[in-house]
Structures are given as structure tokens and as C-alpha cells.
Amino acid sequence: MAEQEKILEVKKLTTSFKTERGKMNAVQGVSFYVNKGEILGVVGESGCGKSVTAQSILRLYDEKYLVEYQGEILFDGVDLLEIPEKEMQNKRGKDISMVFQDALSALNPVFTVGEQIMEPLMNHQHMKKEEARKRAVEMLRLVGIPAPEKRVSQYPHELSGGMRQRVMIAIALSCNPRLLIADEPTTALDVTIQAQIIDLIVELNFKMHMGVILITHDLAVVAETCKRVIVMYLGQTVEEADVNDIFDHPMHPYTNGLIESIPLLEDKGVKRLHTISGMVPLLNQIPKGCRFAPRCPYATERCHREMPEFVNADGRHKVRCFYPIGLE
Amino acid sequence: MKKYVVKRVLSLIPVLIIVSVVIFCLIHLTPGDPARTMLGDQASEIEVENLRESMGLNDPIVVQYVHWVGGIFHGDFGTSIFMDEPMYKIILDHIGPTISLTIYALLISLIIAMPCGIIAARKRGKSQDQVISVFSMVGISVPSFLLGMLLIILFSVRMKILPSAGYKAIVDNGFLKHIEYLTLPAISLGLMQAALITRMTRSSVLEVLGSDYIKMAKAKGVKDKVILIKHALRNALLPIITVIGQSFIALLSGATVVETVFNIPGIGQLVVNSVLRRDYEVIQAVVLVIALGNVVVNLIVDLLYGLADPRISLE
């Protein structure tokens, strides 16, 4: 396989928060990369560190006294963790954009949709007000909002949930970013609207040739849209592979559990859906050995004692497990 | 908009009826004979009976109430037994100093509270925040009349730079003299509200700063300063509008005590003097006017809020 050009490469990222009970690592030693024009899926349960990873890439947490980053985040070869805040500001919304989960709370209620799209245009591309407004209307049209001339001067609460999500995408894409991070962009939406938004992201990814990190807990979405997937559990990556490989031969017991818990249409008759037993432990109760061991049906004594490395299993597949499924 | 205002004004009618009943009951249903209390123990039975008759106290209670409310609609708020002037004139004569003092105190509290609240929120948990929160805690715990006297001791008795008592109207003495005499009273009145508004501003700004749209603004590459001024304050100020409305009323009634400390001839002094003279109808009228003012201020605050927050439609 020909080596493609990487737009983003995250190396051993650790993000820790200082809390009253000491330092907590929300993300620990996560490494992955995104190629130009590629959609990378990031999958995991809530609380597994997906969002923290996403927000660490943009350095959205207040660094001064809350959070500590370690590792490297190379964007176009530049380590984002090393550049000063001012330079980072220039990258946010211009080179790297983000779409949040809940558009209703992520859009500022007291500004019109237009004003919110125009803001990065005027900031980053130094457009005049009139020009930015024209571009805002164009962007709304691009993301498929009908009557954009009218919508541009409406407030977020006047739009439907799906339209608000489209507005967010319009804001994120207004400056033609090279990397889009979509953090659960469809979770808050109805199923039919979800499909539309995902289609829109795929379409725009194709049109604008930007890298996309699609964060979701919905494996079905990943199966439809992404080429490559990483699976996260408790702040670590546990498996990384091409979509087909992951679905056909999941190697990590956790991934396996996730896939088996998807209901399939062709299943007829009564069959209890598979569930992964137990709950995601809190960050301050992280197990000593393999983090998944307490919930893993195959765990041995070694798993409880030692932490497995994230290793290449068969050339195309990376996994963090002593006993990967199908590789005995 | 018009429809909303009309609806909102109509909704005030039940509140006003209740208020008027409460005030009426206050004077007329409390144990004891108001006429007797007003005249004192030395008065003769006949004098008391005459006063009862002239105050209409011998009529059935409902008739008395209807009579009183009817009078209000004709601009008749009752008659003072000590002052030979129509009630509205008595109140108008006293309300100027009180309003002046209230506005001055409100300005002082806002000038102190807004920046302090914002700084405390921005520097949450740091020394600035702690200093501000200690000051606001102390501010809330020192009542205005006490603060007033402490300020007199410091600035009038010791340093002799500001007058300790009295009032100079703008018309007679000019703006500067007016302000000079009102400064100590306004500070003592305003400081507690400043403390309250500081705390409100802090929590309001904190809530907004923790919201998703602030993160979104940051993700768009907006500068921190712009985020604070443009994205955060606009939202954080919305609940503060309500607080300012409430503060205005709190200051207006708080003026009662401060006016006594500084000997300012305002509504507060009118009330206190009327209480000491047992001039019930004046008390009744003043309480009614202040309650009315309270209701009107709340209405204005609601309308302003509606104008400032696009999520509330005034249709």
C-alpha cells in the first residue's frame, strides 16, 4: 500500500486534568494519524476519552491551571503542543475545525446564524462584513439549508435540530479547513436526520478533500463512512485497522463485544442482544493491568497484572491485547 | 410587542389587588383601635369617636376598603392628620432625595460589582477570586446603617472631608453640592448591593464560560478577550438585568434606614416620622406607592429581558 500524505499525526498523547483528588489522565498515550482526504473513525463508549482527544488536538482546554498535555500532535509537521497560543488561535477554525455534539448549546443563543458564520471569515480571511455575509449565505446553501438568505438572519433557536447541525458544519467549513473534527455530530438528532448529516459530511469530505476525524459511539455510522477506524477504551486506543478488517475479524475482545451488540436486520426470531457486562470504571478507579480486564470474558491472571502494549498484530491490524481473537 | 405589554400589564391587576388588600388589612385588621393608638392614652372617648367617624372606621370593613381603593383611583391616597397637604404632594416632596440617593447608590454598586464579578469568574479559584469573595461576604454582612455610621466616623469625624448629614437639592445648590452630600449615604447604601451583584455576576459569567458555545467560539479561533467581551458578557448580562431591577427596589427600601442615619428628608424619613407620629394613612400611602414602584420595575425588567434575549419572543 502506497504511503499517503499524513495531515495529522498524534504521537503518545496524554491529557491529564488536575482535580481535587489529584491528576487524572483522561487520555493516555494515544497515537494515530489521519491522511489527507481521509475519514478516520474513532469509536468508543462515552467517557473513553474520544472527546478529550478531539479537544486536545485544538487545545481547547484552559492550559493555565487545569490541564496538562504530553506527547506530540503533528499537524503538517508542526507540533501543535509547542506553538504559542496566538499561533494556535490562527489555526483554530481556519486549518482545523470542529463540529460539536449538541448544536443547540454550541451555537451562541444571542447571535444570528449569519453572525456566527461570518465571525471566522472576518477573523481569519479578513473579509469585509458584506463579503462575509455573502459567503455565509453560500455556506448555508452548500450545507443544504433551504432559503439561506432568510435563514442567515435568524437565531439558532428558530431552526430545527438538523438545520442547527448543518449551521455548525457551515461554520466549521467556512474557511476551508484541511482537517475537520466531528465530535458525535449526529448523536442529538433523529435517525433520518442523522443519515442526512453523515451523508453531508461524506459529500463535503469528497468535494473539499479535507481530512475528517469522525468521533462516534455508533459503529454502523463508521461502517458506512470511514476507511480506517480506531477503537478507544478508557483513554487508550485498543485497536486500529481498516473498517472491513475490524468488522470481519475484530481482534480485541472489547471491539468484538461492540460489534456483537449491533442489532442486525436479518436476524429473525428472538435473540438476546449481546451486552458487554459491567460498567466503564471511573477515571480514578482505573485497573492496574489491562484496562478492559475486569469486563473481559477472556481475561487471565496476566491481564489483571500487566498492561499490554499497542502492537502490530498482522501488518494491517494494531491491537492492545495479550490474546487477540483469531491469533492464537 | 404591544399585545405582550398589554397582557403583562393586565396580569399585574391581581397582584395589585392583593397588595392593596394586604396593606389595607395591615392598618384595619390589626388588634386595637387605630384611632385610639393615633391619639394616645390621654385623648378622651369623644375625640377618639370623632376620629373614628372621620376616618370611616365605623363603616363595615368592605365599605372601608372600597372607599379607600376608590379614592386611590381619584388620586386620593388618604389624608395625613399632621400635614396639611394632599397626600400626593407630601409623597412627591419626599421622593426626590430618595430617588436621587437610590440611583447614585445603584451606580456605585454597578461600577464596583461588574468588574469584580467578571474578574472573580475569570480568575476562578485564584487569589483575586478569593479576595473578592471575602470582600463580598463581608459586604453582605455589614448592614447599611452601620456602614453609614462607620463612614461618618472615618470621613466626617476623623478626616473631615465629607459632610456627615444633610441634603442639598440640585435646584438650590447645584449638582456638585448635591453629590457631595449624597456620597457617604450612597456608598453605605450601595455597598451591600455591590456585594450581592458581584456574586451574581461571578456565577453568571462562570456558567456562561463553561458553556459549549464558548468552547465553540474558541474552536473558531476567536481571541480570548473577544470571547469574554462579545460571546460571554452578552449572555451573562441577561440574568444580571433582573438582579439590577431587584437591587433598585432593595435600595429604594433600604434608603429608609440610611436616610435616618444621614438625616436626608426622603421617603424613609417620612415613613419613620409618620410611624413615630402614628400617622397611619401616610404609611399606608407610602407602602402602596413603593409596592406599585416594585411591580412597575419588575414589569420593565421583564420587557428589557425580552428585548435583550432573542429566545424570548414578545409576541
Added chain:
Amino acid sequence: MDNISAKTTNMQEEENIAVLKKQLKKEQRQIKIHKFTNNKLAMIGAVITIAMALVAILAPVIAPAGPYDMLVSDRLKNPSSVHIFGTDTFGRDLFSRIIYGARVSMGVGAAVSTISLVVGMVIGLYSSYYKTLDSILMRICDGLKAIPAILLAIAFMAVMGTSVRNVIISLAIVYIPDIARITRSSALMVKEQMYIESMKALGASANRIIWFHIAPNVLSPVIVQTSFIFATAIVQEASLSFLGVGVPVPAPSWGNILYEGKTVIYNAWWMIVLPGLSMAFPVLGLNLFGDGIREVMDPMSN
């Protein structure tokens, strides 16, 4: 067979969930207690309040002189080793008067907050339960709240005449609506969460539901409010007495001492500064305490 095993696992799961929930609740309670004891300011507040209450109770033991003992030769003396807080215009020992004043002022505060707590809770609980009663009582509360507290209290005092009892009654009337409001709104929330309708259907009596199921769950916000009312009542009593419409004069209340102090403000600073600080002290304590509990109760403040 399959069915049965499915059923048992279901039951087990439910049991597990119940156990987990219990654990969670216990943990939350522990966290709350932990947070409270960790909240230094709140602890300081509690200590100050208790200390002032002790001063009030032990006044005859602590005070070197009676509150009415006059020594005409010792009028308006500076604080000294004989009179550590100085003397007032009648030659009474100011320290003793302030100590005895704690009895009056703290007593008024305690009485007002207790009466408002009890009556306000009864009103709030029953109006959350009966709709008609609710609309009547809440309208009356609206009416009372439309009149600023101090004015309402002054008006009450004007018609009832000055006495400690009347100060307590008028301040209680002023603050009952506050407690009633808070009780009512939290009771309504509890009612929604606790499936009160189904309890009704199961035949639980209204009184039982109100006092055993709703009341315990509204206590925390009510207690916070009560501690603020305690603080405010101390201030309001002092304000009323300062205006001459509170506790009648010879009695040693902090407001009365300050009122006297005002007449000699040019020559006797101690008559204002010392009773003033004595009053601000417990008020600060109660405010810190109330704030502390509120922070512990409020999930947002973490």
C-alpha cells in the same frame, strides 16, 4: 427453561442496579459531608454562629456587670481595663450591654427563623399538594413579597406597637413567604420525581405523603434559606430598633445600642464600632454557613 433463566438474570440485574443505586446514594452523602467539612469557610461560619449563641446563653456568666447597671460618674468612658468596651451615655458598661444584647438580637433571629421555617414549610408543603389552596396562598405571598421587607416590618410595628414579641411577629410574617416559596417549588419537583400519583393510587394518605415522603426531600434548600433569614432577621431587628420602632429602649439590643451611639457619634466611636462589629460577626457567620451548605447541596458548584 430459556425463559426462566432470562427472568432470573433480569431479576439479578435489577437487584444489582438497586444495590448500585444505594451505594451511589451513600457515596453522594459521604461526598457531601466531606465537602462540607472540607469547606473551611462554612466551618468557620458554623463555629462563629455557635460561639455567639453560647455568648448569648451564658451572658450572665460572661458579663462583668448587669445591662442596666448605671454609674453616672463613669459616663462615656473610653475603653479601658475597667470597662474593656468603654461605657455609654448613662455610664453603663458597654461590654455587658453588648453581651446581653446578644440575647435579645440572637434570640429575635432564632425565633424569627424558627417560626418562618415551621409556618413557611407547612404552607409550602400543603400548597404544593392542593391546587386551590396553592393559588390562594401563593397570591397572598406574592402580595406580601411586593412590599419590601423593611417597609412591611415598619408598617407592622407601627400598628402593633414596639415590643420584642411584635418585632418577632412582624419579621416572621415578612419571611414566611420566602420559606413557603422555596418549600413549594422544591416540593413540586420532588412530587414529580417520586411518583406521588401512584402512592395516592396505593391509598397513602395526604398527610403521610406530605410529611414522610415530600418534607424530608425539601429540607436542604429550606435550611439554607433559614440560615440566611436568621442573619437577615438580626440585621432587621437592629434596623427597626435603630429607627425607634423595634425593641423598646432601655433593653440592650444591638440596634438600641447603635441608636444611642449615633447621638454621640462625634465623641464616642466605641459606641458604634464595637456593637457594630458584634452584630456583623454572627451575621457573617450565618451567611458563611448558609453559603457553605448551599455549595454542598448544589451539584453545579463542583
